[in-house]
Amino acid sequence: MAEQLYFEDVTEGMALPVLEKNPTSQQLVKYAGASGDYYQIHYDQNYAKNNGLPDIILHGALKGSWLGQLMTDWIGEEGHLKKLVTQYRGMDVPGTPMYGKGVVKRKYSEDGEDLVECDIWLEDHEGKKTTPGSAIVSLPTKN
Amino acid sequence: MTGESVISDDMRAVVGVESDPITYEVEKGAIVKFAQAIGDNNPIFNNEEAARDSAYGGIIAPPTFMRSLISNPVPDFNNPYNAVVDGGSEWEYYEPVRPGDRITVRTKIADLFERPGRLGNMLFTIRETSYTNQFEKIVALQRTTGISYEPPE
Numbered sequence: 001m002a003e004q005l006y007f008e009d010v011t012e013g014m015a016l017p018v019l020e021k022n023p024t025s026q027q028l029v030k031y032a033g034a035s036g037d038y039y040q041i042h043y044d045q046n047y048a049k050n051n052g053l054p055d056i057i058l059h060g061a062l063k064g065s066w067l068g069q070l071m072t073d074w075i076g077e078e079g080h081l082k083k084l085v086t087q088y089r090g091m092d093v094p095g096t097p098m099y100g101k102g103v104v105k106r107k108y109s110e111d112g113e114d115l116v117e118c119d120i121w122l123e124d125h126e127g128k129k130t131t132p133g134s135a136i137v138s139l140p141t142k143n
Numbered sequence: 144m145t146g147e148s149v150i151s152d153d154m155r156a157v158v159g160v161e162s163d164p165i166t167y168e169v170e171k172g173a174i175v176k177f178a179q180a181i182g183d184n185n186p187i188f189n190n191e192e193a194a195r196d197s198a199y200g201g202i203i204a205p206p207t208f209m210r211s212l213i214s215n216p217v218p219d220f221n222n223p224y225n226a227v228v229d230g231g232s233e234w235e236y237y238e239p240v241r242p243g244d245r246i247t248v249r250t251k252i253a254d255l256f257e258r259p260g261r262l263g264n265m266l267f268t269i270r271e272t273s274y275t276n277q278f279e280k281i282v283a284l285q286r287t288t289g290i291s292y293e294p295p296e
Contacts, residue, residue, distance in 0.1 A: 021182060034173075034180035035211045039227075051226050051294045052262070060229035065181040065207040072206065077187055077197040080236070081206050087231035087288075133231075 004076040007114040007139040012104050016118065019070045019100035023058055028094055031062045053091065060088035063098070063131045067120050070100040071135045082115070083136040090130030092122075099123045102135075113138045149223050149266055150255055161251045162215040169212075171242035174204045177211060204240040207232075209274050209283055214250035217270075222291050224266055230288030238282040245277040253286070262292040 028042045037059055040047035048056045064086035071081050092098060102120035109115065115138050122131035171191070178188035186193035187203055194202045240246065254269040268289040274282050 027180070027182065030180040034177040036213050037210070060231065061207060061210050062181060064232055065183070065205065065210075068206040069181065069183045069185070072183075072185060077199060082236055084206060084234040084236070085231070086233075088229055 004078050005074060005139060007107070007116070007141045010104055010107055010116050010139065012107055014104045016070060016074050016102035016104075016120070019066060019073065021066055021098045021100065021122075023062070023092075023094045023096075023098065025056060025094045028056065028058065028062070031059055035059070035061060037061065055093045058092045058094065060086075060131075063088060063092065063122055064133075066098070066100050066122060067131065067133050067135070070102055070120055071118070071137060074102075075137045075139060078140040080138045081135065082138060084133070085135070086131060086133040088131060090124070090128060092124060092130055096125045098125075098131075105134075114141055115139075149257060149264060151223075154220065154255060157217055157220045158252050158255055160218060161249050162217050164247045164249045165213075165215050166245050166247045167212045169204065169240055169242055169244045169246060171202055173211065174202055174208060174242060177208050178205050181205065181207075199239060199241075202242060206234060206236060206283075208240065209246070209248075209285065212246055212248050212274065214248045214272055217250060217252055220252065222266070222268075224291035224293050226262075226292050226294040228290045228292075230267070230290045232288075233286040235284045236282070238276065238280055240274075240276070240282055244282075246282065247275045249273050249275075260292070262295075264292065266291040 032038050041051055042059050067086050068084055100122050102118045105119050106117040118135050120133045120135055121129045123129050175189050187197050188205045191202055250270050250272040253271045257266050270287045272285045276282050
């Protein structure tokens, strides 16, 4: 398992480790099953096209889950995710990679917790930020 | 823009009305299936032995797992549009969710407004959903934006 991240290890402006995803249409079926979101635009080509879409598209919430993973991968088992904000600004299709990225915006202590706020996003293979968001986590300290 | 609002009085009357609560028992298999579906191999979401040695003492659900705990519908809300797109979510997390937890889900429409957009008139539905465990503690809150429109012919 990855080393635990501590509050002292974090500096404002630092980049989070990048999370790469390679969604397939099969993954969209798996996600539909696991989440209960069976909206056909995610796995039925004809249905998607009849709804004005270019192709089957990724569930927004699947992209949101990847931003969640970006954070939980980074903070380790002793960190806690407190807030996760995700916006689905662009349509993304399976068969092309997506990259979860983040930057530390602010580091502060409040009500006895040591908190870090990050700007996070998913980029498509052309570098377009289709899924912007933010997160707040609490981290343990070394002492 | 025709200038006519698609938001009827009946629709406005539903803002703030809570759905009938629904309670789910969280299953370990469902947690692992969800983690695998999103492609997250973190042992705390997948492996009981590894998770037992962790700070959590056992498997916990990934943060967006609660998407799979679907609320009852908001009563009497009739969307005039046929296509709906998920505009985004804001989650606040308070407690971990573990196998065996009984999570009660309640939702309500917090706001309703419309805007012209690329797809024509767009209806925005802001929902607030709460997730409460068997100890009556709120484990999470989710605020979601749904964007509805009439699909093109």
